[in-house]
Amino acid sequence: xxxxxxxxxxxxxxxxxxxxxLPIERMINYIEDEDKGLLDDGIxxxxxxxxxxxxxxxxxxxxxxxxxxxxxxxxxxxxxxxIKKDRLIIxxxxxxxxxxxxxxxxxxxxxxxxxxxxxxxxxxxxxxxxVLDYFGLKGECGQNGTMFINVKDTTPNLMDLFLHVKGEIYxxxxxxxxxxxxxxxxxxxxxxQ
Amino acid sequence: MxxxxxxxxxxxxxxxxxLVTLYNCNEESIIExxxxxxxxxxxxxxxxxxxxxxxxxxxxxxxxNKKTLRRGTQNIGIxxxxxxxxxxxxxxxxxxxxxxxxxAPNQFENLxxxxxxxxxxxxxxxxxxxxxxxxxxxxxxxxxxFQGTLEVVPVAQENIEGLLSKSTTVCYNVGVLMCNDNRGExxxxxxxxxxxKDPSHIYTAQSIECNTVFSAPSFTDETDGGGGSVPxxxxxxxGSSSSTTTGGTSLITALIPPTLKEQWFEMTEKLTDQxxxxxxxxxxxxxxxxxxxFFENNNFSKEAEKLVIEIIEILANxxxxxxxxxxxxxxxxxxxxEQVTCSPGQIKNHEGKCxxxxxxxxxLQIQNPNYTEQARELKRKVGxxxxxxxxxxxxxxxxxxxxxxxxxxxxIKTGRETVGFIHTHLNNFTKYNSRTRREEEVKPIKMFSxxxxxxxxxxxxxxxxxxxxxxLVYGTLISSSGVYTLRFTGNPAFNSFNLKSAKEYKExxxxxxxxxxxxxxxxLFLKNEINVPGIDLYRIRDNGDVEKKTLDDNGRxxxxxC
Numbered sequence: 001x002x003x004x005x006x007x008x009x010x011x012x013x014x015x016x017x018x019x020x021x022l023p024i025e026r027m028i029n030y031i032e033d034e035d036k037g038l039l040d041d042g043i044x045x046x047x048x049x050x051x052x053x054x055x056x057x058x059x060x061x062x063x064x065x066x067x068x069x070x071x072x073x074x075x076x077x078x079x080x081x082x083i084k085k086d087r088l089i090i091x092x093x094x095x096x097x098x099x100x101x102x103x104x105x106x107x108x109x110x111x112x113x114x115x116x117x118x119x120x121x122x123x124x125x126x127x128x129x130x131v132l133d134y135f136g137l138k139g140e141c142g143q144n145g146t147m148f149i150n151v152k153d154t155t156p157n158l159m160d161l162f163l164h165v166k167g168e169i170y171x172x173x174x175x176x177x178x179x180x181x182x183x184x185x186x187x188x189x190x191x192x193q
Numbered sequence: 194m195x196x197x198x199x200x201x202x203x204x205x206x207x208x209x210x211x212l213v214t215l216y217n218c219n220e221e222s223i224i225e226x227x228x229x230x231x232x233x234x235x236x237x238x239x240x241x242x243x244x245x246x247x248x249x250x251x252x253x254x255x256x257x258n259k260k261t262l263r264r265g266t267q268n269i270g271i272x273x274x275x276x277x278x279x280x281x282x283x284x285x286x287x288x289x290x291x292x293x294x295x296x297a298p299n300q301f302e303n304l305x306x307x308x309x310x311x312x313x314x315x316x317x318x319x320x321x322x323x324x325x326x327x328x329x330x331x332x333x334x335x336x337x338x339f340q341g342t343l344e345v346v347p348v349a350q351e352n353i354e355g356l357l358s359k360s361t362t363v364c365y366n367v368g369v370l371m372c373n374d375n376r377g378e379x380x381x382x383x384x385x386x387x388x389x390k391d392p393s394h395i396y397t398a399q400s401i402e403c404n405t406v407f408s409a410p411s412f413t414d415e416t417d418g419g420g421g422s423v424p425x426x427x428x429x430x431x432g433s434s435s436s437t438t439t440g441g442t443s444l445i446t447a448l449i450p451p452t453l454k455e456q457w458f459e460m461t462e463k464l465t466d467q468x469x470x471x472x473x474x475x476x477x478x479x480x481x482x483x484x485x486x487f488f489e490n491n492n493f494s495k496e497a498e499k500l501v502i503e504i505i506e507i508l509a510n511x512x513x514x515x516x517x518x519x520x521x522x523x524x525x526x527x528x529x530x531e532q533v534t535c536s537p538g539q540i541k542n543h544e545g546k547c548x549x550x551x552x553x554x555x556x557l558q559i560q561n562p563n564y565t566e567q568a569r570e571l572k573r574k575v576g577x578x579x580x581x582x583x584x585x586x587x588x589x590x591x592x593x594x595x596x597x598x599x600x601x602x603x604x605i606k607t608g609r610e611t612v613g614f615i616h617t618h619l620n621n622f623t624k625y626n627s628r629t630r631r632e633e634e635v636k637p638i639k640m641f642s643x644x645x646x647x648x649x650x651x652x653x654x655x656x657x658x659x660x661x662x663x664x665l666v667y668g669t670l671i672s673s674s675g676v677y678t679l680r681f682t683g684n685p686a687f688n689s690f691n692l693k694s695a696k697e698y699k700e701x702x703x704x705x706x707x708x709x710x711x712x713x714x715x716x717l718f719l720k721n722e723i724n725v726p727g728i729d730l731y732r733i734r735d736n737g738d739v740e741k742k743t744l745d746d747n748g749r750x751x752x753x754x755c
Contacts, residue, residue, distance in 0.1 A: 030707065031636055034674060037709035080704060116696035122703065129633055133703055140695040142597055148626070148633040160629035167600015170644045170695040171607060171651060178597040178604075185599060187628035 023049045024086055027123040038083055048075070048086040053121075055151045056088055056130060060159050060190035067105065067182070068097045071161070071190060073149075076113060078120075087121035088130060089113060090147075094182050105182050106137050119147055134163055138179035140170040147183070162187035233280040236690070239273040242287055248306060251315045271304055275690060283310055291319065456493035457485060458657055463502060471509035480508060483516040542682040543726040549664035551680035552755035555731055555739050558667070567591070567615060571671040575617050578624075582616025584608075587661050601635075605648035610659050613652060613667035616645075620673050639672035640711045641679065643698040646723055653681040654689070669733075674711075676733040683727015691724055698722060716744045731755065 022043045030038055038046065048054075053075050060071045070093045078085045094105040108117045117139070122131045129150040136143025145166040151159045163183040243249050256271060270292035277288040284307055291302035306317045461469060472481060484501050491497035504514050535547035542548045558564050567583060574581045580603045582594040587610035594603035594616055603616045621636045641649075649668035656663045668679040701722050705714040712730070719728050730742045732752075739755035 027707075034639060034706075035710040035712075037707060037714065039708045040710065080708070083708060116694075116699050120700065120703075122707070125634060127631075127633070129631070131633075133699065135696055135699045139699070142600055144699075145601075146635055148631075150629075150631060160626065160631055162626045162629065162631075162633070164601070164624050164633070164635050165599050166602050167597050168602040168642060168644045169597070169604045169606075171605065171648050173647070173695055178600075181599060184628075187626035187631070189629060 020044045021047045021049065023047060025050070025052060025124050028126060031123050044083055046083065046085040046087075052124060053086065053088055053130070055153075055156060056149060056159070059193040060161075061193055062161075062184075062188045062190035063097055064184040064186075064188045066097050067184075068095045069093075069184065069188065069190065070095075070109075072109060088132065088149075089121060090119035090132060092119070108137075122146075129160075134183065136179070136182065138174075138176070141174040141176055141179040142167040142169050143179050143181060143183075144168055145183075157192040159190045159192065160187060161190055233278070235278050237276050237278045237287075239276060242276050242278070247313075247315065248287065248308070251306065251317070255317055284308065285310060456498070457488065460488065460498050460501060462658065462660060463498075464505060468502075468505050468509045472505055480516065483519075487516075487519050540682070544684065548682045549662075551664055551682065551729060551731070552739060552741070554664050555667075555678060555680065555733070555755065556737075559733060559737060559739070563591070564615075568669075568671060568676070571615065571617050572676075575671060575673050576620050576622075577617075578619065578622050580617050580619060582614060584614045585612045586610050587612055587659065602642075602644070605645065607648050607651050607655075609655060610661065611652050611655070612661050612665055613669070614648065615667075615669040615671065618642075618670055618672040638706055638711065639670075639674045640706075640715045641668065641670050641677065643695065643702050643718075643723075645670065646679075646719070646728070647692070647695075649679050649681070649728070650687075650692070650723075650725060653683075653685050654687070655685075656681075657685045676735075678731045678733060680729045680731065681727055682729055683725060687725045687727075693722070710750070712742055712750045713744070713748070716742060716750065717748075720744065 020042050022038065022041075022045070024046055027038075027046055030036060056073050057075050058073060060069075060073065062069050072091045073088055074091075075086065075088055078087055091108045091111060093107045093109050096103070096105060108115070111117055116135055117137060119132045119134050122133055125131050125148070127150075129148045132147040132149070134143075134145050134147045142165075146164045147161065148164070149159055149161045161184065163181070163185050165181055165185055167178070169178060243252070272290045272292050275290065279286045279288070286305050286307045289304045289306075291304055303320045304317060305320055306315065308315045461472065464472065471477065484504060488497050488501050500519070504516075504519070507514055535541055538550055538553060539547040540550040559568070571581060579596045579601050580594075582603045582605075583591045584594055584605065584607065585591055586608065594605060594614065596603055601619070605614050605616070607614070618639045619635075619637045621634055623632050624635050625632050645668060649666075652661075652668070653663065653666050655661070656666050663681060663685060666681055670677045702718055705718050705722075708714070709717065712732075716730060719725075719730070732740045732742060734740065741753045741755055743751045743753070745751045
């Protein structure tokens with residue numbers, strides 16, 4: 001019995017070493033050290049070991065400057081060549097909140113996970129916010145930047161979200177000039193549905 | 194006030210409509226054309242084309258070994274690397290580029306296979322382009338302004354051989370997709386990519402082209418690709434004997450750009466404005482063709498180039514030259530030799546060609562007081578919350594780079610005569626969220642972004658035509674963790690079709706920088722994602738030392754002193 005138990009521990013140890021897991025909250029170390037990447041330390045899985053991302057998952061709604069926002073946040077595992085990464089991805093729909101206008105300003109709710117218009121997660125910041133990469137439907141014309149979301153433990157049904165606009169224009173792809181921003185650039189508090 | 198509101202609502206509806214339309218475009222590559230209902234324009238690969246049984250059968254019937262097609266006594270190579278698929282409610286076409294060696298440098302051909310969707314009839318034709326102006330590969334978008342002669346030559350295939358033996362004149366109604374996005378000087382372009390997405394700018398230019406099959410093309414209509422419609426005339430044109438007209442055959446196509454002969458363009462750069470205007474006149478197509486053939490037949494040698502320039506000078510001044518009998522004994526002697534060792538001041542580029550070593554010019558640049566002053570100023574500004582920088586023009590002007598309202602990144606627009614740019618990437622900084630009263634830290638990547646690289650490539654590409662020496666083209670980045678500069682030692686006639694869209698670069702760029710140190714990540718991004726050989730990365734140290742950064746065979750960053 002002892003032998004079996006010992007063998008099991010050995011097997012578990014080997015598989016742990018083979019996996020080389022990095023808890024997602026420590027990913028920030030690699031973002032801050034620009035001369036070192038995950039592969040340099042043989043990381044094979046950036047994992048949400050402690051389930052930190054779960055509180056963000058769900059549908060969140062709110063309004064800002066005559067626009068209604070619906071963000072659908074889900075958690076997935078991205079499989080790269082030699083690393084797996086747990087992360088959040090966001091699909092969204094923005095509509096004009098004034099009556100009579102029902103057209104969506106932007107809608108990515110039906111896009112597949114790998115589409116570039118899906119907002120994809122990067123890392124957990126030291127203040128507990130989750131940081132994501134945004135590339136809008138006019139991303140080549142300045143609708144791009146870094147998105148921050150935060151859910152306080154005391155108010156799990158409320159989420160702060162805001163976009164830091166990078167505003168980068170891709171030449172010659174952008175042919176229509178700088179596009180207006182449609183995301184809440186001064187911040188928004190959303191309610192969980 | 195009420196009126197204002199109505200206006201605003203209208204504007205929002207319009208904007209939303211455009212957004213929805215664009216969104217659809219991106220998802221399905223469909224370009225809405227108000228005149229043609231829906232027009233699908235997409236690039237496809239050969240396998241996808243070959244899956245369509247009826248097209249496959251037709252293709253196999255006219256093209257041997259998937260690659261060559263016989264025209265008279267000639268074997269014509271068909272490039273299968275890029276195929277343009279266009280479909281509207283009446284027609285479906287596939288356009289291939291033709292690899293034909295004996296075309297003059299200013300000419301090229303596409304093969305178009307067309308299916309008439311109402312009759313299910315499939316036919317093929319060559320579209321022969323003879324440029325009367327330079328094909329501006331480097332204009333502000335990807336479409337190509339084309340002006341010149343367009344000639345349509347039907348392809349003979351077995352099932353219409355009986356018809357062909359009667360020496361039939363076939364008239365094609367050619368509908369060429371055009372884009373007019375009001376970019377000023379070159380306002381109408383051949384629509385070749387999705388760069389022109391705005392449906393209100395897409396239209397079809399009509400032209401009628403007639404040819405007698407099985408004899409030399411007897412009629413060539415002068416078509417101004419940049420202009421509007423050419424009146425459609427269904428009558429018989431051309432001088433063939435016993436000809437009958439097969440009218441109503443339509444063709445819809447978009448140009449696939451050729452791999453242009455850069456030696457031709459280098460030669461034309463040496464001409465005066467007056468000589469260039471003469472050479473590219475519509476009626477001088479034959480002169481261009483003959484001179485081009487002569488130049489190419491003599492391996493683009495220096496002597497041949499000299500002679501071609503002399504001939505243009507004579508002709509432009511009203512002189513006469515027998516272009517069918519140009520004799521130059523020395524011209525073909527100077528064949529292009531593969532250089533084993535490069536001269537001092539040169540290095541071998543990725544193709545093994547000796548090119549100017551950028552090191553000397555980087556060192557000269559960083560000793561220039563204008564540069565040192567600019568670099569010093571920008572280093573002071575890396576702590577700001579907005580990027581700063583300059584763009585340098587050929588005439589020496591330094592234009593301040595602007596940041597769009599609400600943005601943080603500079604817009605590197607680059608013009609027709611831009612030499613390079615220098616700008617900052619910022620330190621980490623805190624952004625205050627006024628609504629939620631939360632502070633967040635922004636952590637910019639202190640290396641060239643995909644947009645920086647694409648702007649740099651635009652400048653490099655234009656160096657073919659604008660007289661800016663390629664080795665002086667630069668893109669420089671100033672950040673608190675290093676000063677880097679890019680130089681281009683590759684072929685500026687690289688194929689822009691291989692570049693991806695901004696959206697596609699987003700994820701791969703981020704992933705590489707998460708997984709690797711920044712220099713390695715950037716070099717991998719250039720190699721695997723941008724994939725235009727010859728973009729070289731240098732780091733400029735504070736003491737003035739310049740280091741070239743490359744990847745070794747094991748994927749490690751190698752540093753060599755300049």
